[in-house]
Amino acid sequence: MTINANVLIASLLDGLLIGFVYGLAAMGLTLIWGVMDVINLSHGALIVLGMFGALLAVQSWGLHPYIAFIIVSIAGLFLGVIIYYIAIRRVLEAPELTTLLSTFAVSMIIIGGGTAAFTTSPRNINFNLGTISFGGGANVLGTKLAAALLAAMVTFLLYMFLYKTRIGKSIRAVSNNRAAAELMGIPSMQILALSFGIGTLLAMGSGALIATLFPFNILSGSVYELKSFVIGVLGGLGNPIGSLLGGLILGFIEGLIPNFMDTSWTPVIEFALFVIILLVKPQGLFGSKD
Amino acid sequence: MRRIILSPFLWIGIIILAAIATWPMATNNPTLREELFLILMFITMALSLNIILGYTGYVNFGHIVFFGLGGYLGIYVMSTLHWGLFPAMIVGGIGASVFAFLLGAAILRLRGAYFALATIGINETMLALAGNFQPFGGATGLTLNFRIYKLYGGAGKALWLAFALLAAVTIIAFIASFIIEKSKFGLGLMVIREDEDAAMVMGIPTPLFKNLAYTASAFLPGIIGVLYFFKNGNIEPGEAFNLEMSIEVLVMIMLGGFGTVSGPIIGAALYEEIRSSLIVNPLLQSMHLVIAGLLLLAIILFVPIGVVGWIRQRVPAVRRYLE
């Protein structure tokens, strides 16, 4: 395979833009992990729920996809809080296996209900913003650029929220040491519920963005959930900002690999990287938590 | 040893399993055989996973990897090297165990959720690798030549043979689980589950014990992988390394109650029964995943020790019969 510089640059650019969206999805997973030590196995199902939420809002209500993105995200916040009170709260102190399975049960319910309602046939949101040229043959789709910008914006807002507001600081305090935070008078139950809500917001929001880029069906969530795991480990589990960097790295890899070998090798390399990083640097490339 | 051999639980269990195995043979009922094939397969998967999950306390999402790898190795030696079913089963079992031993040396250093995540990664790596590995047929996988069934008296007979062998493997899984639970080794594993640092200070060589448990848990899945795909006639990556199935086996153990021998058995049988009855009912069919999810959630929230744990707690008198 000969490598064409223009093609390489275009595919790297493409990969990096998607990386922002991957990073956003992973932030949801890693925020929840950091705050309450729960690996949310309903993450993929929630991403898919975001996709279908956006699809419905666009097709049935005729909303603009980015308005749909905002609405779906807000709905995610509420849904997350509800899921927390039903499925997480009671088992928070139980061994890992319990929360793994309770979130997996939530995933089964969402995907089962989704399959009954929407079948597993492929869908897509018909939406086009043309092509934007960066010169030298490096063209990217407008929808990808816009999705990357939106994802970057949400990341910035999340950063400001976590580091500059009182509630955000409380979330970080609980994440660092729940017992100590409680001694300082931080109501940890509400903070945990809110964090699960924000994690769900991020998952569903990223789903709404992905839906504007690629076709999907009700089972697509597991692909993005696994990518979120890889990113979470790259960026450090529990470190939401590291997720953005992890997302960019994963996007970069996905842009790079097809230039050198068959695309089917991409998951092999991604997952091998995932296992290796877990083994040699489980706190992630950028450190976990703060 | 006396305590093991004289246990009423052991003998009742063997008799029940043997009865289940001979039932479709006695009635010459292939439909029943196919149903029971799945149930026995899941019982063995659950019992073997229980060694590392239930006794040792390591959450393994990649148990299916051993099933898939064993299946691939077995089908490969049968289709390409023209070996028979029995040597293929041995290759599958030993191959899966050797793989587990090498892998375990690396990943069993990880604890808690990090180990669980790594096993998901291993599962997905194997899935992606199998799709690219040409000797194993890449994405299309391997297919057995129909002629191979002739060696076993034709396809019809071969299916009965596969079932009988699976039943034997299941009984072995049951006996082995019981022996492990009642052994010094098993006690060591349970100490690791409860507190790994304390285990080390108490003199338990934890790295060795964990790896032996992991290696042991891989052996029978490797064998039934060969049986399952022999019966199937072909193997492809998505079916061999199906993460969902790994998680289903976990759910079965939870349903029955982990860290006991009867828990995984009862859990696997219950789960399969519930699922198949949901699938045949047209009203419930489309909602079977939702119902299974609700059931799982209810168990986790309200009966986290599983059905067997719950019975043992309520009716201490039955403990001798429900180990």
Next chain:
Amino acid sequence: MNNESILQVDNVTKNFGGLTAVNHVSLELHQGEILGLIGPNGAGKTTLFNVISGVFLPSSGHYRFMGKDITNLPAYKIARLGIARTHQVVRPLNDLTVLENVTAGACFGRENQSLGQAEQTARAVLDQVGLIQKKDILAAKLNLPEKKRLELARALAAKPYLLLLDEVLAGLNPTEVANMLEVIENIQKDNITILMIEHLMHAIMRISDRIVVLDYGQKIAEGTPKDVVNDPKVIEAYLGDPRVAQALAAEGKE
């Protein structure tokens, strides 16, 4: 008591990042004695136990047990050689019964007993520490004093030559303390050497043959209980903790 040395700790240091928890400590234990290890909170006593039992590798220094250098051995090998310990924060194996807890201690201890033998040992030890009636209860269900006994029983069942006791008296009421002291004295009569950390001054002074005092990771005094309580450096070390200082002074006057 004979004077044969069983454990020699030679210049051991343990750093955690910038913090030196144990600082060039040397000490020696003689066969059959009870050596008390005291010092204010955070002095590094538990860390020294963790190093001796192989939980942490020391940053520098060596230690020998019964003539063998065990500095770099993993914890389970050290345990097999005959060092058993209890934990300051009790670590019951919650989902196992009391009998199973102690059986496990015997099984994997110095004598590497078979399961059947180990269960016999466990019953005997549970009897010795007064926990035999509770043998079929899950360890999680015990109260704190019982958990402390369980911790001791599990260590004893390993049939160690050297027993490390980390604050086994803390949190016990006076009757329970008296019971526990009696149990410990009986252990000594079985010719098991004991290194014990304790904050309860009157108890440790009564039971120890010798005392070593740590402060900020360093050994600041060593000697008979009488020497130690009259040592101004020791009183000074405890100034931050007036109650203990008073208790020390009271011991000194007797």
